[in-house]
Amino acid sequence: MSAVLQESALPLAPRVALRDVSLRYFTAAGETQALDRISLEVGAGEFVSLIGQSGCGKSTLLSLVAGILPPSSGEVRVDGVPVQGPSPRVGYMLQQDYLFEWRTILDNALLGAQIQQRDLKQARERAIHLLHKCGMGAFLHHYPRQLSGGMRQRVALARTLVTEPDVVLLDEPFSALDSQTRLAIADEVVDVLRSEGKSVLLVTHDIGEAIAMTDRVVVLSRRPGRIKSEFSMTFGGGKRPTPMQARARPEFNDYFRTLWDELDVHVEG
Numbered sequence: 001m002s003a004v005l006q007e008s009a010l011p012l013a014p015r016v017a018l019r020d021v022s023l024r025y026f027t028a029a030g031e032t033q034a035l036d037r038i039s040l041e042v043g044a045g046e047f048v049s050l051i052g053q054s055g056c057g058k059s060t061l062l063s064l065v066a067g068i069l070p071p072s073s074g075e076v077r078v079d080g081v082p083v084q085g086p087s088p089r090v091g092y093m094l095q096q097d098y099l100f101e102w103r104t105i106l107d108n109a110l111l112g113a114q115i116q117q118r119d120l121k122q123a124r125e126r127a128i129h130l131l132h133k134c135g136m137g138a139f140l141h142h143y144p145r146q147l148s149g150g151m152r153q154r155v156a157l158a159r160t161l162v163t164e165p166d167v168v169l170l171d172e173p174f175s176a177l178d179s180q181t182r183l184a185i186a187d188e189v190v191d192v193l194r195s196e197g198k199s200v201l202l203v204t205h206d207i208g209e210a211i212a213m214t215d216r217v218v219v220l221s222r223r224p225g226r227i228k229s230e231f232s233m234t235f236g237g238g239k240r241p242t243p244m245q246a247r248a249r250p251e252f253n254d255y256f257r258t259l260w261d262e263l264d265v266h267v268e269g
């Protein structure tokens, strides 16, 4: 009994942890230090966004968590386990949907499960469930060219979730969409990801998107990216508002001003 109590009293490892992580790229043109001693944690079910000037290393940081790049120094862990390569525990959704035009929507959603050689009967059930949840239930046997940009991104989200990752990395997932679609899809994506209990790391250039969609916003300095500051996005009134509701809250404008100042944007010329 006491052993059980002791065990449950142990603090849980954060879902994602970066400790003192630096990354240098080496090319024929020389060396680029992209990230410098980044320490960051994302808890289970937490949504965190990364903002910062172009080239400050946001996508590089996601690549480290995805196991696509090894850090030059420091360590990246997911659920306490060092990341040593891509893992099914981490899903990645990009700006481009990369749907295969010759596969139906359902077959596109099954792609990751096929690559990971999962039980396809179960994956198919899960894909159908997720496509319904993402509002794409009526389009299972359609082809990507028959869908709008927002619908294609919903399929990309379902495809990312079919393989049941605990962590979802979103790299500018809506930047190819028009502004109205962007607002609507942010609500839907957050709803699906929260209901699935995922931990999320979002890279965006859109300050409003960061405030509305995530619990914490991390601001990176200019290259080499260091953590400059971070802010919790709390809204009064109990239950967390949806992204669209958050935009109408008075706190939204306060956070926007603060983050704009932190970004220290200068227009060239």
Ligand SMILES: Nc1ncnc2c1ncn2[C@@H]1O[C@H](COP(=O)(O)OP(=O)(O)OP(=O)(O)O)[C@@H](O)[C@H]1O
Pocket (backbone or CB within 6 Å): 025, 026, 027, 032, 033, 034, 052, 053, 054, 055, 056, 057, 058, 059, 060, 061, 223
């Ligand atoms: N494969 C690579 N080889 C060499 N340098 C690279 C490579 N990938 C990125 N870089 C450089 O590392 C720095 C960080 O790039 P990264 O794409 O992570 O920044 P970012 O903040 O995501 O940029 P953006 O907001 O423009 O997408 C940049 O100076 C970039 O040119």
